[in-house]
Amino acid sequence: MRVHSIESFGTHDGPGIRMVVFLQGCKLKCLYCHNPDTIDTHGGKEYHVEELVQMAIKKKPYFGKKGGVTVSGGEPLLQSKELIPFFKRLKEEGIHTNIDTNGRLLNHFTEELLDEYADLVMLDIKHMTEEGYKYITGKKNKETTFTFAKHREASGKKMWLRYVLIPGITNTPELLHEMGAYFKDYKTIEKIEIQPYHKLGIHKWESLGWEYQLKDARENTKEEIDAAVAILQNYFKEVKVN
Amino acid sequence: MEVKQFKPGKWIDAIDVRDFVINNITPYYGTHEFLVGPSARTEKLWDICKAATKEERQNNGVRSLDTETISTVSAFNAGYIDKANEVIVGLQTDELLKRTMKPFGGFKVVQKALSEHGVKPNDNLTELFSKYVKTHNDGVFSAYNAEIKKFRSLGFLTGLPDNYARGRVIGDYRRIALYGINALIEAKKADKAKIVGPMTDAVIRLREEVADQITALKEMIELGAKYNLDLTRPAENAREAVQWTYMAYLAAVKEQDGAAMSLGNVSTFLDIYIENDLQEGLITEEEAQEYIDQFVMKLRMVRHLRMSAYDEIFAGDPTWVTEAIGGMFDDGRTKVTKTSFRFLNTLYNLGPSPEPNMTILWSERLPQNFKNFCAKVSIDTSSIQFENDEMMRTNRGSDDYGIACCVSYQELGKSIQFFGARTNLAKTLLLAINGGRCEITGTQMVDGIEPCDCEYLDYDKVMANFKIAMKEVARVYNDSMNIIHYMHDKYYYEKAQMALIDTNPSINIAYGIAGLSIVADSLSAIKYAKVKPIRNEDGLTVDFKIEGEFPCYGNDDDRVDALAAKAVADFNDELKKLPVYKNAEPTMSVLTITSNVVYGKKTGATPDGRAKGVPFAPGANPMHGRDSQGAIASLNSVAKIDYKDSQDGISNTFSIVPKSLGADTEERIENLATILDGYFSRNAHHLNVNVLDKETLLDAMEHPEEYPQLTIRVSGYAVNFVRLTKEQQMEVITRSFHESI
Numbered sequence: 007m008r009v010h011s012i013e014s015f016g017t018h019d020g021p022g023i024r025m026v027v028f029l030q031g032c033k034l035k036c037l038y039c040h041n042p043d044t045i046d047t048h049g050g051k052e053y054h055v056e057e058l059v060q061m062a063i064k065k066k067p068y069f070g071k072k073g074g075v076t077v078s079g080g081e082p083l084l085q086s087k088e089l090i091p092f093f094k095r096l097k098e099e100g101i102h103t104n105i106d107t108n109g110r111l112l113n114h115f116t117e118e119l120l121d122e123y124a125d126l127v128m129l130d131i132k133h134m135t136e137e138g139y140k141y142i143t144g145k146k147n148k149e150t151t152f153t154f155a156k157h158r159e160a161s162g163k164k165m166w167l168r169y170v171l172i173p174g175i176t177n178t179p180e181l182l183h184e185m186g187a188y189f190k191d192y193k194t195i196e197k198i199e200i201q202p203y204h205k206l207g208i209h210k211w212e213s214l215g216w217e218y219q220l221k222d223a224r225e226n227t228k229e230e231i232d233a234a235v236a237i238l239q240n241y242f243k244e245v246k247v248n
Numbered sequence: 249m250e251v252k253q254f255k256p257g258k259w260i261d262a263i264d265v266r267d268f269v270i271n272n273i274t275p276y277y278g279t280h281e282f283l284v285g286p287s288a289r290t291e292k293l294w295d296i297c298k299a300a301t302k303e304e305r306q307n308n309g310v311r312s313l314d315t316e317t318i319s320t321v322s323a324f325n326a327g328y329i330d331k332a333n334e335v336i337v338g339l340q341t342d343e344l345l346k347r348t349m350k351p352f353g354g355f356k357v358v359q360k361a362l363s364e365h366g367v368k369p370n371d372n373l374t375e376l377f378s379k380y381v382k383t384h385n386d387g388v389f390s391a392y393n394a395e396i397k398k399f400r401s402l403g404f405l406t407g408l409p410d411n412y413a414r415g416r417v418i419g420d421y422r423r424i425a426l427y428g429i430n431a432l433i434e435a436k437k438a439d440k441a442k443i444v445g446p447m448t449d450a451v452i453r454l455r456e457e458v459a460d461q462i463t464a465l466k467e468m469i470e471l472g473a474k475y476n477l478d479l480t481r482p483a484e485n486a487r488e489a490v491q492w493t494y495m496a497y498l499a500a501v502k503e504q505d506g507a508a509m510s511l512g513n514v515s516t517f518l519d520i521y522i523e524n525d526l527q528e529g530l531i532t533e534e535e536a537q538e539y540i541d542q543f544v545m546k547l548r549m550v551r552h553l554r555m556s557a558y559d560e561i562f563a564g565d566p567t568w569v570t571e572a573i574g575g576m577f578d579d580g581r582t583k584v585t586k587t588s589f590r591f592l593n594t595l596y597n598l599g600p601s602p603e604p605n606m607t608i609l610w611s612e613r614l615p616q617n618f619k620n621f622c623a624k625v626s627i628d629t630s631s632i633q634f635e636n637d638e639m640m641r642t643n644r645g646s647d648d649y650g651i652a653c654c655v656s657y658q659e660l661g662k663s664i665q666f667f668g669a670r671t672n673l674a675k676t677l678l679l680a681i682n683g684g685r686c687e688i689t690g691t692q693m694v695d696g697i698e699p700c701d702c703e704y705l706d707y708d709k710v711m712a713n714f715k716i717a718m719k720e721v722a723r724v725y726n727d728s729m730n731i732i733h734y735m736h737d738k739y740y741y742e743k744a745q746m747a748l749i750d751t752n753p754s755i756n757i758a759y760g761i762a763g764l765s766i767v768a769d770s771l772s773a774i775k776y777a778k779v780k781p782i783r784n785e786d787g788l789t790v791d792f793k794i795e796g797e798f799p800c801y802g803n804d805d806d807r808v809d810a811l812a813a814k815a816v817a818d819f820n821d822e823l824k825k826l827p828v829y830k831n832a833e834p835t836m837s838v839l840t841i842t843s844n845v846v847y848g849k850k851t852g853a854t855p856d857g858r859a860k861g862v863p864f865a866p867g868a869n870p871m872h873g874r875d876s877q878g879a880i881a882s883l884n885s886v887a888k889i890d891y892k893d894s895q896d897g898i899s900n901t902f903s904i905v906p907k908s909l910g911a912d913t914e915e916r917i918e919n920l921a922t923i924l925d926g927y928f929s930r931n932a933h934h935l936n937v938n939v940l941d942k943e944t945l946l947d948a949m950e951h952p953e954e955y956p957q958l959t960i961r962v963s964g965y966a967v968n969f970v971r972l973t974k975e976q977q978m979e980v981i982t983r984s985f986h987e988s989i
Contacts, residue, residue, distance in 0.1 A: 011876075011877075012877050012878075012881075013877065013878040014804070014877045014878035014879060014880035014881035014882075014884075015878040015879035015880045015881075015908070015923075015986060016878075017908060017910045017915065017919055018911060022918075022919070022922065023880070023919055023922055023923065023926075025880070061804070064804055064884055065880050065881075065884070065926075067925070067926035067927075067929040067930060068880050068883075068922060068923055068925075068926030068927070069922075069926075070918075070922035070925065070926070073922070246911065247911070
């Protein structure tokens with residue numbers, strides 16, 4: 007697997023304490039990406055599956071009752087074929103597995119990975135409109151996300167939604183209601199995590215020599231976050247600000 | 249209340265506090281919700297204390313000095329903060345925060361400390377100590393040889409207790425409350441009668457020691473009388489139990505100014521009296537908390553006279569009033585009581601504080617409510633530390649123990665330890681590549697090491713030479729320790745503390761090392777990359793060029809972590825071969841206090857790429873910024889050092905920004921408790937926890953007056969951040985603060 011980096015103490019990437027494997031490579035280039043150095047599919051360092059499994063086993067005592075391993079990125083599903091044996095081994099070791107994904111890929115590898123071995127999926131909802139999706143990700147076809155969500159729902163396995171909150175861009179009452187209405191009947195969704203937009207990733211864009219596209223966006227006020235939470239609470243069992 | 253109300257046991261017929269506790273404890277499994285705030289009286293007293301400590305800070309760290317009286321157990325009249333509001337009384341002198349002369353450790357040190365504040369001891373004392381009375385310091389230097397002096401002055405051995413009290417002995421301060429002093433005197437007299445001839449050195453010495461202990465016990469009765477307390481009899485209620493215990497401790501800190509004057513494990517014991525009075529309806533929870541708040545307040549006000557050079561190794565004016573809280577009994581019950589919670593609650597009622605040095609004896613089997621409360625207190629105050637109860641108890645043999653100084657196990661009332669400061673293992677490694685010469689001065693320190701002139705360092709050759717260097721350094725270190733403890737017993741015997749310990753207790757000598765991460769990474773660089781030494785015209789290394797990559801300690805990588813574990817085991821093995829004064833058992837720690845800064849200063853460039861003079865990482869911590877895989881990987885590396893090779897303790901300081909610990913308070917508490925379970929399940933020994941934003945520390949450097957109680961854990965103890973030197977503050981700030989990616 008091509009790995010960008012490993013964080014042994016992840017506390018914001020799924021339940022409990024997690025080893026987070028940031029995989030290298032993503033086909034999207036989201037305006038606010040805070041790990042832009044994981045986008046290039048050619049970078050990173052090659053790891054053997056068993057090497058990563060052993061690292062996880064050594065950390066198992068810290069996972070407690072909730073924690074485990076999260077693959078994030080980049081877009082982990084680009085390496086689904088390699089993730090299958092990885093997650094399979096983790097399950098054999100009794101370790102909880104989680105995938106942090108944009109949900110753009112659905113083929114027989116990803117389906118096997120999701121249906122058989124991923125205890126949890128955190129699906130990133132970029133935007134409810136096609137126009138907004140294209141603006142943020144640089145790519146067309148927002149429907150891929152919803153197809154992915156439907157598949158997960160049909161499998162009956164757990165899912166969290168994640169949503170980056172940008173004033174005026176993703177944080178408008180209309181969009182939030184639209185998202186809530188769309189997902190309100192989903193049974194597999196345990197919670198939605200909203201991630202208030204921040205500019206902490208800017209320096210990484212600059213060090214890559216890329217121009218940061220979202221310079222004009224601002225961070226949410228506390229009231230704006232509270233208002234968003236209040237709307238989403240109408241539709242979701244749990245709304246968490248992460 | 250009569251003593252007979254307690255459940256009897258072996259403790260009735262012999263001095264056995266553990267048996268009393270085991271028979272009478274009420275373990276507590278509930279939440280912290282029963283806790284109450286400070287009483288009005290407590291608040292009034294604490295306001296006075298806060299004002300006094302402010303004056304102290306503004307006055308160059310000293311509020312008041314005494315130049316007339318040698319501080320002994322019964323010296324000075326009673327002193328009060330504000331008598332009308334004190335339910336627990338007693339100060340070291342007749343005045344709050346007054347520092348006194350305890351000249352038997354070394355008179356020159358007393359003179360120096362006083363002169364730094366523009367005063368001097370009275371002329372009679374000066375004459376007495378310059379002409380007629382010999383001190384510990386005089387004794388040590390009359391016996392030191394040239395070799396020891398050389399190792400000491402060039403920074404191979406640092407912080408040796410050869411001009412101040414060694415500390416670390418923990419009196420079983422509970423004994424006065426449980427038995428009263430008359431009974432203790434009778435027991436000591438009976439012991440003495442049994443110490444019979446032939447009159448060898450050891451027998452004579454022991455008879456004299458017990459006689460001194462009896463004298464000290466009688467002095468403690470006098471001390472009590474000054475406060476109208478009859479300490480000859482056992483305590484009869486909760487307030488008296490707290491008061492009697494405090495008087496016993498007060499006697500110790502009036503007589504001795506050891507670096508560490510630890511308290512033991514009094515909270516579990518005191519709970520028995522408090523619980524009894526609560527059950528009888530004699531006191532309320534408010535009163536119970538008031539006793540503990542005021543006791544802790546007094547402990548916070550303990551002061552010793554120190555010279556400023558002392559601050560380099562023990563920064564922030566620490567006293568190490570270490571109180572062990574929690575843990576388990578061998579029989580599987582928990583030692584957690586409501587008073588464990590009440591002690592921790594003082595950090596809210598009086599605000600955060602480095603003293604007393606509250607140490608949680610952690611077990612996975614502790615009540616979950618207690619674990620969560622400890623995690624909460626740690627997150628809110630950064631004032632407490634954690635140690636592995638399961639491992640210490642099973643490896644060392646008793647479930648009735650305290651923590652001496654920072655991190656060291658000590659069975660209460662049954663054993664003591666000889667404090668041994670530490671040796672510089674990084675400099676020892678440099679001896680191995682410099683033909684046995686000091687890398688800074690070129691002085692020949694160790695014979696039998698071939699100078700190496702090869703272009704690249706050869707791992708096997710370096711290891712062979714390192715082994716020779718360790719053996720020789722251990723030998724000199726052991727020589728110095730034997731002299732120091734022989735002389736300390738002779739000139740500055742801890743008679744008050746020893747009076748509260750079994751006659752002729754078992755002893756362990758507490759050696760230590762500094763610079764472990766430097767050694768591990770250096771050996772890793774030599775083994776896995778190519779290291780080219782750059783030498784000056786004298787052939788001494790001044791720099792190292794590293795070609796290629798090497799694994800660094802702190803990333804859960806066995807290749808290098810094994811080197812760290814081996815260095816600890818190897819040096820410990822060398823120490824174990826050497827004979828120790830009073831047949832003490834050799835043990836070792838990986839602990840630096842704040843001396844990692846001064847050790848770094850005295851150490852040239854090292855093969856891991858560290859430049860000359862750069863501070864070491866504290867304790868057993870990985871070097872700043874070299875642990876690139878986050879907190880758990882770093883913890884796992886440290887956990888690989890085998891406690892059996894370092895039974896005096898393996899100190900690790902873990903600093904994390906609140907946000908990285910979890911998204912909200914509830915998550916942070918749960919995550920911290922889970923980390924502790926995980927870390928200690930890997931057989932790790934100790935963890936300091938700081939949950940702070942770097943910005944807070946930077947702001948405190950700018951505006952110290954706004955942060956009088958900001959507390960931060962350093963290697964094995966805590967300090968008021970604003971009382972550190974700028975250099976030490978910067979070192980703390982540059983240290984790895986774990987932040988999630």
